Amino acid sequence: MDAVTDLKRPREEDDNAAAAKPACFSSVIPGWFSEMSPMWPGEAHSLKVEKVLFQGKSDYQDVIVFQSATYGKVLVLDGVIQLTERDECAYQEMITHLPLCSIPNPKKVLVIGGGDGGVLREVARHASVEHIDMCEIDKMVVDVSKQFFPNVAIGFEDPRVNLVIGDGVAFLNNAAVGSYDAVIVDSSDPIGPAKELFEKPFFQSVARALRPGGVVCTQAESLWLHMDIIEDIASNCRDIFKGSVNYAWTSVPTYPRHVYGVIGFMLCSTEGPHVDFKVPVNPLDDSSSKSNGPLKFYNAEIHSAAFCLPSFAKKVIESKAT
Amino acid sequence: MDAVTDLKRPREEDDNAAAAKPACFSSVIPGWFSEMSPMWPGEAHSLKVEKVLFQGKSDYQDVIVFQSATYGKVLVLDGVIQLTERDECAYQEMITHLPLCSIPNPKKVLVIGGGDGGVLREVARHASVEHIDMCEIDKMVVDVSKQFFPNVAIGFEDPRVNLVIGDGVAFLNNAAVGSYDAVIVDSSDPIGPAKELFEKPFFQSVARALRPGGVVCTQAESLWLHMDIIEDIASNCRDIFKGSVNYAWTSVPTYPRHVYGVIGFMLCSTEGPHVDFKVPVNPLDDSSSKSNGPLKFYNAEIHSAAFCLPSFAKKVIESKAT
Numbered sequence: 001m002d003a004v005t006d007l008k009r010p011r012e013e014d015d016n017a018a019a020a021k022p023a024c025f026s027s028v029i030p031g032w033f034s035e036m037s038p039m040w041p042g043e044a045h046s047l048k049v050e051k052v053l054f055q056g057k058s059d060y061q062d063v064i065v066f067q068s069a070t071y072g073k074v075l076v077l078d079g080v081i082q083l084t085e086r087d088e089c090a091y092q093e094m095i096t097h098l099p100l101c102s103i104p105n106p107k108k109v110l111v112i113g114g115g116d117g118g119v120l121r122e123v124a125r126h127a128s129v130e131h132i133d134m135c136e137i138d139k140m141v142v143d144v145s146k147q148f149f150p151n152v153a154i155g156f157e158d159p160r161v162n163l164v165i166g167d168g169v170a171f172l173n174n175a176a177v178g179s180y181d182a183v184i185v186d187s188s189d190p191i192g193p194a195k196e197l198f199e200k201p202f203f204q205s206v207a208r209a210l211r212p213g214g215v216v217c218t219q220a221e222s223l224w225l226h227m228d229i230i231e232d233i234a235s236n237c238r239d240i241f242k243g244s245v246n247y248a249w250t251s252v253p254t255y256p257r258h259v260y261g262v263i264g265f266m267l268c269s270t271e272g273p274h275v276d277f278k279v280p281v282n283p284l285d286d287s288s289s290k291s292n293g294p295l296k297f298y299n300a301e302i303h304s305a306a307f308c309l310p311s312f313a314k315k316v317i318e319s320k321a322t
Numbered sequence: 323m324d325a326v327t328d329l330k331r332p333r334e335e336d337d338n339a340a341a342a343k344p345a346c347f348s349s350v351i352p353g354w355f356s357e358m359s360p361m362w363p364g365e366a367h368s369l370k371v372e373k374v375l376f377q378g379k380s381d382y383q384d385v386i387v388f389q390s391a392t393y394g395k396v397l398v399l400d401g402v403i404q405l406t407e408r409d410e411c412a413y414q415e416m417i418t419h420l421p422l423c424s425i426p427n428p429k430k431v432l433v434i435g436g437g438d439g440g441v442l443r444e445v446a447r448h449a450s451v452e453h454i455d456m457c458e459i460d461k462m463v464v465d466v467s468k469q470f471f472p473n474v475a476i477g478f479e480d481p482r483v484n485l486v487i488g489d490g491v492a493f494l495n496n497a498a499v500g501s502y503d504a505v506i507v508d509s510s511d512p513i514g515p516a517k518e519l520f521e522k523p524f525f526q527s528v529a530r531a532l533r534p535g536g537v538v539c540t541q542a543e544s545l546w547l548h549m550d551i552i553e554d555i556a557s558n559c560r561d562i563f564k565g566s567v568n569y570a571w572t573s574v575p576t577y578p579r580h581v582y583g584v585i586g587f588m589l590c591s592t593e594g595p596h597v598d599f600k601v602p603v604n605p606l607d608d609s610s611s612k613s614n615g616p617l618k619f620y621n622a623e624i625h626s627a628a629f630c631l632p633s634f635a636k637k638v639i640e641s642k643a644t
Contacts, residue, residue, distance in 0.1 A: 302632055311620065
């Protein structure tokens with residue numbers, strides 16, 4: 001944990017940036033925010049900071065919002081960039097439409113995490129959806145998003161949304177069996193409060209809450225960095241989801257929630273009507289989403305392309321499937 | 323150019339890294355190398371340095387090789403990371419096999435740049451190839467690669483390779499008309515010695531040197547960052563290449579030669595037998611490449627997927643095509 005400790009050490013005397021900036025900002029580049037983590041040792045990404053807009057400590061994590069020089073406003077949780085105004089579209093659109101465009105007429109959707117509201121914004125594009133439950137553990141993330149990221153938090157305004165502040169694992173355990181068409185798990189990395197969301201009991205609860213042939217999409221790390229984690233997730237999923245289990249990936253700029261410019265998703269379906277995730281059956285037409293702006297990233301070709309894996313990853317992920 | 327100037331300022335007194343490290347190493351994170359450029363203002367990527375292995379100044383650029391903590395050995399030209407042992411496979415395989423797998427039986431290939439030898443290693447996998455010319459401007463890059471990156475420079479050992487140290491533009495101008503099946507332009511970014519390689523006269527020379535229905539693949543920047551550059555390149559290419567003109571992209575970890583974790587390629591063909599780059603007609607079978615190790619990244623699905631663009635890029639690139 002040395003890197004993280006370093007990140008949070010007090011700023012140096014000769015630092016010429018405003019003294020008002022919080023201590024958890026990097027001391028390594030004065031006036032810059034540097035992101036380091038035991039999840040990606042030996043490297044750091046830094047963004048130039050124009051102004052710190054918010055700094056707080058919730059019951060679960062450190063929350064920071066700053067205005068960056070070239071990425072718009074940036075949300076940081078526990079030292080890790082969660083979204084930037086410049087690139088959030090790719091992640092939010094893909095984690096949402098990969099599952100929802102893979103089944104006909106999704107009606108009831110559960111989002112675990114995703115407290116910034118971006119996934120809700122995307123789910124709301126689907127006219128067939130009648131009800132959206134969201135369970136986010138940290139109210140501060142919701143409040144901060146509403147204050148600083150109105151184009152992301154716009155998702156909360158949809159009348160179909162039922163927001164619950166609480167623990168996603170407990171929420172799922174109390175959910176009615178077979179009640180959801182789709183569950184989207186928009187979590188942070190498996191080293192903090194989200195750790196449980198990568199473990200077998202959680203996937204069992206998800207499977208229980210899904211209808212037969214229902215689908216789940218969960219943030220599943222970058223194949224450039226975390227093939228070991230991905231192997232574990234895939235193996236857990238194969239034990240539990242008796243429909244299909246697939247890994248997809250897509251490009252999201254630099255930041256380590258999306259480590260190495262790419263982020264992966266595990267897409268699984270329960271036993272029941274077969275789901276072929278590689279072939280979207282529920283196209284999104286742009287007119288269905290007037291209020292939330294046009295899609296910036298997702299389209300049907302990008303959907304199918306996301307399942308084409310590089311040889312090194314294919315060998316590991318697909319060999320385990322047989 | 324402030325960022326670059328900063329990058330090269332002398333290291334600070336309190337820097338606890340070995341004094342033996344060269345001045346162009348970042349002073350901003352002691353013991354780390356930080357990459358900044360006017361090509362990506364407001365952000366920096368940093369790698370932890372174990373040991374500096376080489377530092378030189380050629381007639382064209384600063385050349386550095388260091389052992390990183392987590393990426394193996396790293397080659398840096400003018401402050402920009404060109405390759406790391408950990409991720410070089412993706413770039414080298416894609417820039418080579420996207421063009422060469424799109425035409426049947428490529429026989430004569432020209433590589434402009436690519437002085438590390440990685441593209442040669444990949445071209446050599448194609449049994450149909452009889453002759454490979456390479457024109458690299460900077461001999462120091464070749465020498466350094468041979469010394470420090472034997473698994474990359476292995477490409478120079480192929481008996482079909484004819485290495486010319488010189489200016490790629492001049493080389494092309496002297497090439498026989500219609501003499502190549504494929505030209506691969508493995509250049510750095512369009513702000514240094516490689517500037518000309520992104521301009522119209524250069525593309526004219528390439529088109530002239532290609533046979534009818536011959537193909538070119540050129541490094542064409544990241545669509546997350548440089549849509550303006552890509553639009554210019556695409557527009558220049560459409561004026562000059564009368565066959566097909568396509569943009570492809572792929573994931574390559576963090577580094578700004580591959581800015582934002584992705585790098586793009588412009589693939590064009592001259593008038594003649596039609597080339598549909600999206601459908602590889604010349605599959606590479608692994609047995610054809612025993613000496614150079616198995617393919618790590620490229621496969622036929624990744625080939626086709628590389629042409630699926632996100633909506634924001636599709637709108638810009640494909641609308642200009644009509």
